[in-house]
Amino acid sequence: MRYGPGPLQRGFGLIELLVALTLGLVLVLGVVQVFVASKQTFVMQRTAAGLSEDARYVTSRLSRELRMVGMFGCVDLDRLPAGIRNSIPPVFNSPISYSSSAGNSILKLVTAVPNHESVAIAQMRTPGDYGANWLIATNCKDTGDLRLSDGGPLVVRPGDIVIPLRQMEYRFSNNAIQVRSNGAGNFQTLVDNIADLNVSFGLAATAADTRISGGYVVAAPGIDARRIRSVNLQWQLSDNPAAPASGSVQAREVKQVVALRNAID
Template sequence: MSRAATAAQRGFSLIELLIAMALGLILVLGVTQLFLGSKRSFVLQQQMATLQENARFVLTRISRDLRQAGLFGCLDLQRLPADTRSRLPAEFTEPIAYGGGVLTLLSAVTAHDPLASAGPRSAADYDARWLLASDCLHELRIASGSDALEVSPGDVLIPIRQMEYRQSGDRLQARINGTGNFETLIEGVAQFAVQFGLASADGERSVAGHYHSNLDPLDGPRVRSVRVRLALTDAPADPATGLVRPQTYTLVAALRNRLD
């Protein structure tokens, strides 16, 4: 066989093949690591976005209810005649309360037509717990739940809704109008803490001193603002093992009707 034929049939040596395989393996490992890193980064971003969206949803809802707590439409309960005030539900004396880990808020339902036409109405018609019919001065009639309230033309209707919030395990739950079961709003809750900013006296508008973790019923009229601290995690059983560190969100809401 000629030297030219031998040269034409010559291929890669074993060493060259091993080097090529090693380089290919390194390249594959590099691409794999890049893919895994990108996937982990994507998952982390998704988890962070989920926590932020959950916090935004809950805090926006609680903030709205806090700002309206104690709002009873055109009525000033303190200026009603004594015999009229005596007929108010006991819950009206504490439009904002906190006990047993449950934050309870009372406020008027604003999305309705307040001027009534003659006929029966009920609180259930407005997804409320109580329905008030008043002339905004001294006359007041009350019905609760599905009980019918006969209203006259010109009556101002004021539906009053009760909201409750609590942490149960790793869930933040809510209940409307004090009946039925609590429903879960979000999961992954590591902490739900509530603190209250109190004025030095009933007639003062500003918060005096630091915020208080406990609320005595006698101090309820002095509440001017509420601070809510919400800690969320993607691993409630052991936050230290989560993909992302626990995220803490803080909300401070003022009670509008007590700052006027």
């Protein structure tokens, strides 16, 4: 019995294998490119969202603080008897101030801590009980009945309203907005990536006027705080604050104008 050659069997040749590898490589490169592009888009969106969130946070916080500048609860400094008025800290008459030196600019604000307390029994209180720098006790009826502490214990009586006051400092330094309370401790960073910050004040013609006269004036030391009616803040946020034009996303421009409560029509 003779056995002849069987059916001819064929496999992949070298050319077919190279073509298959090339097509596979092109497919893999396409998938990688899509992945890289998607990741870049995600990173850019996250960066832009982070800048927007920082802008919203700072805007909300500064708006709240600025509106309350110079608010001392039921106490009206202009109606206090001369003897008491002369004894209050001078900073109360300048509850907002601005200074700039050595690359740092600081906006100082004196405001009431939003947790006034009505007293039912005689007791001792200190500013530290409220995280404040000063403490006022008054019955809010008799302008001559006002007691103030700048750190030590204060006797409060039944019927008193306890008004804690604090000083907040907002500093622009090293491309960040930083904050410190009551002049104690180190500045803590609120937000970074601040490329630029400009502060200007809307001034009244005199301390007695309630309307802004002549537009806004660039904030500087020596401005009469009694004439300040509103604050204009403009800043720029960028993921590359040293060179905003070279950032991965477009720099965010923020403008905020805040009127001081009860100081403007």
